[in-house]
Amino acid sequence: MPATGHTVKVNLPLSPYSVRIAAGLIERVGAEVASVSTSRRVGVVTDSTVGPLYIDRVTSSLRSGGFEPIVATIPAGEAHKTLPTLLPVYDAFLNARFERSTPIIALGGGVVGDMTGFVAATILRGVPFIQIPMTLLAMVDASVGGKTGVDHAAGKNLIGAFHQPAIVLIDPDVLKSLPPRELRSGLAECIKHEIIRDEAGFAKLEANLDRILQLDITTVADLIAHNVQIKANVVAADPFENGERVHLNFGHTFGHAIETVSNFSYAHGEAIALGMTAACHAAVKLGMLTQIDKDRITRLISRAGLPIAGMKLDVDAVVDAMFFDKKVKDGKLRFVLPGRIGHVVIRDDLPRGLVAEAIHSLKG
Ligand SMILES: NC(=O)c1ccc[n+]([C@@H]2O[C@H](COP(=O)([O-])OP(=O)(O)OC[C@H]3O[C@@H](n4cnc5c(N)ncnc54)[C@H](O)[C@@H]3O)[C@@H](O)[C@H]2O)c1
Ligand SMILES: [Zn+2]
Structure with missing residues (x-):
């Protein structure tokens, strides 16, 4: 081999x-x-x-x-x-x-x-x-x-x-x-995996990001193997998405709505990057996540060439789109929010005002 x-x-x-x-x-x-x-x-x-x-x-x-x-x-x-x-x-x-x-x-x-x-x-x-x-x-x-x-x-x-x-x-x-924009879009999911499961992996990604963007193949192969392992662990624990597999939706409740309202002018990973940023904003406001961890997350997203700000979409249109998502249960939106890097929790009690504020924070 x-x-x-x-x-x-x-x-x-x-x-x-x-x-x-x-x-x-x-x-x-x-x-x-x-x-x-x-x-x-x-x-x-x-x-x-x-x-x-x-x-x-x-x-x-x-x-x-x-x-x-x-x-x-x-x-x-x-x-x-x-x-x-x-x-x-x-x-x-x-x-x-x-x-x-x-x-x-x-x-x-x-x-x-x-x-x-x-x-x-x-x-x-x-x-x-x-x-x-x-x-x-x-x-x-x-x-x-x-x-x-x-x-x-x-x-x-x-x-x-x-x-x-x-x-x-x-x-x-x-x-x-692969076009570089597609590569960066995939990196959004790698960053997501580390945030939901692996603080040490997050630190390694911080250290290796430049080599990855230059497509150093040994480093990229390591990154892929590590991310496949994370996804494999989550899937093996919950093959039909009845429980913890929903953690993989971190950044996606906000992100899917942003992707849809932008009429797909944001690539999937770009929308997820904004979605993870909005989720971190909400988590900080709820007292779950420290500002230090949020800054560390958004710095890595940004270094990967993905957006964390500058969103021009109408906030209400994004909020409305979120409530149309197929994953809405009994009119309640489920969010996956980080408590720290490497650990997330599911929350379905976010007031609409906080959801809107988190989206608004992406405009800056
Ligand atoms: N099944 C799942 O669990 C799961 C999870 C995440 C996303 N998805 C789905 O994945 C899709 C998005 O996938 P994607 O981002 O890979 O998009 P894609 O399949 O459209 O590929 C992006 C573009 O890159 C081109 N391309 C692919 N590989 C290339 C290569 N090596 N060199 C040059 N060009 C190449 C493709 O032809 C395409 O034009 C969505 O439909 C989404 O729903 C599924
Ligand atoms: Zn995704």
Whole structure:
């Protein structure tokens, strides 16, 4: 195994799986897939941006591993994360007479991962699913945990299923072709993971941030492995989001509303950066978090090239959007707020005035 190699186990009781992280892994997909499947054929779903860059390397490695790949390419971008986009994918795989044992690989960011997972969950009532996440967000967040699905006009991710992958293959080298704004967006989720679970990890991220932004691959591989471990621990403790998995929503109650009201001009991670900042503001006002910890958090977010201020959106529009979120229970908004770096609590008793004030604080 190369020096940057890591394996993280996701210990789900019924369907444990491994997340392999190693530079150059994209060239060895065939051997890795052979470790979990004896099928001859294998489906691959990619998008119109990732496909031209990587599909040849993946299919030739699959062929060397004895597989016959059948590739379906979907248009890139969240706007295409809908059921109609998937119809030609089902056609391609059903016409090729896929069987219950034929695995389907997602080669792309979180959009391709969620959509491919949904195909794998539903085609023939479920076939094995393999993730090759290609964005930092997909590596540290979307590829682990088994949430799959598509958007609907009524909201994001409203149609979906839980379907865990058989294996997740991560090659940190592929981040070199990722637009820098997408890299920073993924870093927002890494910062989130440290705030909810790991003060020492937060300090390490503070120390390593510049090397990470320069894509020093050993440091980036460590970061990915550490973040996958955090997500794996949370998911293994609460596979269906009945309890502590909700901690992963830190920054997301504010952030989703900001993302929606901005009409997606904020990238997801940028909206989450503002959302984490607003959540910290509320936590300080409630006497839960020290100003020192809040400043440390916002300094790291800002150093990662993510916004903590300068928001131009209408505060009332953001507050209203928050109450429309699918996660609102009995009209009560649930917030995940930090008590300190590395520890969060769930609160559903925030007065609307404080919520509005926290959003207003982002305008400065
Ligand atoms: N399932 C989950 O638990 C979970 C968690 C978080 C987010 N998500 C979902 O993930 C999606 C967002 O994922 P994303 O941020 O990865 O967006 P994305 O999949 O749209 O990828 C962003 C862009 O980067 C391109 N790209 C991807 N990898 C590349 C590479 N290596 N080089 C060059 N270009 C590359 C893509 O083609 C796309 O244009 C959302 O739909 C969200 O709902 C799911
Ligand atoms: Zn997120």
